Amino acid sequence: METTVRTAGRTHPMWFLVPAFAILFVFFFLPTLFNFVYAFTDWSSFKSEIRYTGFGNFAALLSDGTLFAALRVTVVYAVLVALFQNLFGFGLAVLLEQDTWLNRAARLAFLVPVLMSALAVGYVFQALLKPDGSLNGLLSALTGQQVEIAWLGSTTWTLVLAAVIHAWKWMGLSMLIYLAGLKTIPEDVTEAARIDGATPWQAFWWVRFPLLAPAVTFNVATALLGSMNGFDIVQALTGGGPARSTEILNIFIYRTFGQGLFAQATTMSLVLFLVVALLAFPVIRVLRKREDIL
Amino acid sequence: MTVPVFGSAARHTRPPVVRGLAARLRPFAVVALVVPVMGVPLWLVVATAGKSQGEALSPDLSPPSDWRLWENLVQVWQQGEVPAAFLGSLLVVAPSVALVLTFGSMASWILARRASRLNAVLYALAISGIVLPPAVVTIVLLLRQLGLAGSPVGMIGVYVGIYLSTVIFFVTGFVRTVPLSLEEAARMDGAGPVRVFFSVILPLLRPVLATATILICLYVWNDVFYAFFVIGGRLDTLPLNLFQVANAGLYLDNWHLIFAYIVLMSLPLLVVFAVAQRKIISGITGGAVK
Numbered sequence: 234m235e236t237t238v239r240t241a242g243r244t245h246p247m248w249f250l251v252p253a254f255a256i257l258f259v260f261f262f263l264p265t266l267f268n269f270v271y272a273f274t275d276w277s278s279f280k281s282e283i284r285y286t287g288f289g290n291f292a293a294l295l296s297d298g299t300l301f302a303a304l305r306v307t308v309v310y311a312v313l314v315a316l317f318q319n320l321f322g323f324g325l326a327v328l329l330e331q332d333t334w335l336n337r338a339a340r341l342a343f344l345v346p347v348l349m350s351a352l353a354v355g356y357v358f359q360a361l362l363k364p365d366g367s368l369n370g371l372l373s374a375l376t377g378q379q380v381e382i383a384w385l386g387s388t389t390w391t392l393v394l395a396a397v398i399h400a401w402k403w404m405g406l407s408m409l410i411y412l413a414g415l416k417t418i419p420e421d422v423t424e425a426a427r428i429d430g431a432t433p434w435q436a437f438w439w440v441r442f443p444l445l446a447p448a449v450t451f452n453v454a455t456a457l458l459g460s461m462n463g464f465d466i467v468q469a470l471t472g473g474g475p476a477r478s479t480e481i482l483n484i485f486i487y488r489t490f491g492q493g494l495f496a497q498a499t500t501m502s503l504v505l506f507l508v509v510a511l512l513a514f515p516v517i518r519v520l521r522k523r524e525d526i527l
Numbered sequence: 528m529t530v531p532v533f534g535s536a537a538r539h540t541r542p543p544v545v546r547g548l549a550a551r552l553r554p555f556a557v558v559a560l561v562v563p564v565m566g567v568p569l570w571l572v573v574a575t576a577g578k579s580q581g582e583a584l585s586p587d588l589s590p591p592s593d594w595r596l597w598e599n600l601v602q603v604w605q606q607g608e609v610p611a612a613f614l615g616s617l618l619v620v621a622p623s624v625a626l627v628l629t630f631g632s633m634a635s636w637i638l639a640r641r642a643s644r645l646n647a648v649l650y651a652l653a654i655s656g657i658v659l660p661p662a663v664v665t666i667v668l669l670l671r672q673l674g675l676a677g678s679p680v681g682m683i684g685v686y687v688g689i690y691l692s693t694v695i696f697f698v699t700g701f702v703r704t705v706p707l708s709l710e711e712a713a714r715m716d717g718a719g720p721v722r723v724f725f726s727v728i729l730p731l732l733r734p735v736l737a738t739a740t741i742l743i744c745l746y747v748w749n750d751v752f753y754a755f756f757v758i759g760g761r762l763d764t765l766p767l768n769l770f771q772v773a774n775a776g777l778y779l780d781n782w783h784l785i786f787a788y789i790v791l792m793s794l795p796l797l798v799v800f801a802v803a804q805r806k807i808i809s810g811i812t813g814g815a816v817k
Contacts, residue, residue: 245640253634260688267665342565348796350749353789360586370587462660464752499664513658
């Protein structure tokens, strides 16, 4: 290892950090700082000058209920995505754990949606779930009666469905990470449990499952925090409807930005930033702590 | 969060031997799951992309009476301005990926090798972007002030800024597992830091850089949200085009063209994946979990 700062400076000069941090500063940190400034102004496409308005934007969004409505939708969506994506990914990993040719082929099939654009996935499911779409057609053919369920027309269940579709798109990636986790568990651990008289079921849940903690941390954190920042799937599937019941924060930002209400869009962007920041640290800490105990 | 293992991805251990009825039924369960869950949506895409406009009006799962996939692809290629959008996508994706990998690796090398309090803070700042959402609205304002609004350069800067965190996170963990003695040997021979980095470190990073390349290509190639704010209306990319034509009245009731567009747009990534799937899978799994 380096002994003094001076030799470190010669062998690992700090200027190697400059390009990365210059770009991070200009294109990531600076806009984030701007969020804290422009959320308190009346910046819009209708006026030429920008004036300070204090908490006016927050007050407006709070008083008409938009803020909490959009927040609630976003958090519910993110939690459901984290739940479904991990259930599906974990189930697939367990089902496809052995390296047979069939399992390999199935794993590849589940990776196709990961490669597809999220927007495309949204359109595909819109076509599947329309009232006169393929799913109702399939159900009609199977039951022999005309089925006309408005899958995308429910103010309660459409959001859940959107979360399932988001999980469908990304479950292949979660599956890979769980598979990798399963493969790192040495076989003698399970063997020892079996010799001690554990049934395969017990050996799985009490011995192998706890050893997957790092994979769970990674998958839950990325699914939860990644879907807070979601947009494409829901936009292509429902556009935020019906009656704004699937309008997650980024769709709200996209819509208000399109209307020229830049300050309001900035305010919501700041809200999203603060909520993700507030959620990220406890979520990662709790999950990490679980790893330490094991 | 997690640290990749130096030099080797997940090693294949012999899977535990399972016997009994459940084990023999498992292949059937696999097929019974893959067919509806993956087969139905993907078949819908291909079948609808192969139909005539009349047949595709309400997209169902029946096969087209007359396959016209090629004609539809040609029509989308010409009317959907695919060549321009394809070039636009390439113009943005290639430099973004090259820059984010180069700058990210350079920074990671120093962050991994010089353990000071300052560097711990810098590292935390650098990887914060993995979870924190970018400020999409004010980016537009900033780019206007910089004179980069709507330009490919601005878009590339935004992508590099967003995905540097991911690269630094993966690569720093990897560099820590590279033995220092390899660098020292080169240094003994009189190599300066630039030589050491580009001829010793960078080649060793190949596995982790391959993974990062795949992930970032995936994100940037398919991105529509950031592109809408930064270059929407000024430069075409494939997803932006899909978004615009699917929203516009032009493609209303033209599911066959939307799905033909989706096929065209997904093909490049699918081809890359088909060629390099084994490497990609071991790369992703090796990097995320230890």
